[in-house]
Amino acid sequence: MNEFEGLNIEQRHGKARVRVARVWRSKQGRHFMVEWNVSISLLSDCINAYLQDDNSDIVATDTMKNTVYAKAKECSNQVSVEEFAIQLAKHFVSYYRQVTSAIVNIVEKPWERVHIDGQPHEHGFKLGSERHTTEVIVQKSGALQITSGVEGLAVLKTTKSGFEGFIRDKYTVLPDTRERILATEVTGSWRYSYESVFNIPQKSLYFTERYLDVKKVLMDTFFGCPKEGVYSPSVQSTLYQMAKVVLSRFHDVSSVKLKMPNLHFLPLNLSTKDNIIVKFEDDVYLPTDEPHGSIEASLSHIPSKM
Structure with a gap:
């Protein structure tokens, strides 16, 4: 200045x-x-x-x-x-x-x-x-700071997701559910712990490999195992698990920030004033991203007091 x-x-x-x-x-x-x-x-x-x-x-x-x-x-x-x-x-x-x-x-x-x-x-x-x-x-x-990330990582699962027990007031019309589509477009970044240009890894394409590894961990944690998957009680919970696994898996990552908008798939019923013509049975949805929920958080290691 x-x-x-x-x-x-x-x-x-x-x-x-x-x-x-x-x-x-x-x-x-x-x-x-x-x-x-x-x-x-x-x-x-x-x-x-x-x-x-x-x-x-x-x-x-x-x-x-x-x-x-x-x-x-x-x-x-x-x-x-x-x-x-x-x-x-x-x-x-x-x-x-x-x-x-x-x-x-x-x-x-x-x-x-x-x-x-x-x-x-x-x-x-x-x-x-x-x-x-x-x-x-x-x-x-x-002195060096390196932050890498991913943008536009679109992921969706058609089950194993819910949202219930949230605050209810006179403006709340959203019902509790344990069965919904979970879709988001992840924007993520992670800060490396390297603090000098003189101590970065010398392995060729090291950071490219690390990027692919981090992206795989994010996706694996979101989806769970191929047969059973993993239940998501909220986008917040899934975001936390994704970031936590990245921090625990990679020793040279000191912090993770994820932004995960909740891209809605709204259940569709066709009805008149008097009766339902076609009833929704977890099979037909209206995809929409406007408006959408906006969820983001950062995780980092707590510095040692030693």
């Missing part, structure tokens, strides 16, 4: 929505590809641009855009979205003396390899659904 003419000034600048795709080709002829949407924000000492009409300390946002393309080209081996974000952020804080911190947000578009007649295609891809996200903050000292 800077002070000038009796005012406090906080500032940052960057480049948003820089789209880049990268293709890697193995010696065996198989292609691998990613598509990233990159946003960069720099905290830097360029206050004179605001106060003195002096741009000499500004890293141009067009330069930031070009840096994304150049750094993607430098990645001769396949990298995770987290690794690329770290490389970008490290470049800005080390290359420019004015830059004290770099914040890089990336959303990975879900291109997935197609399978033809049960065989993986060498260079064919289809667009999936949920998106892999990351936010990386690197300071000039090397």
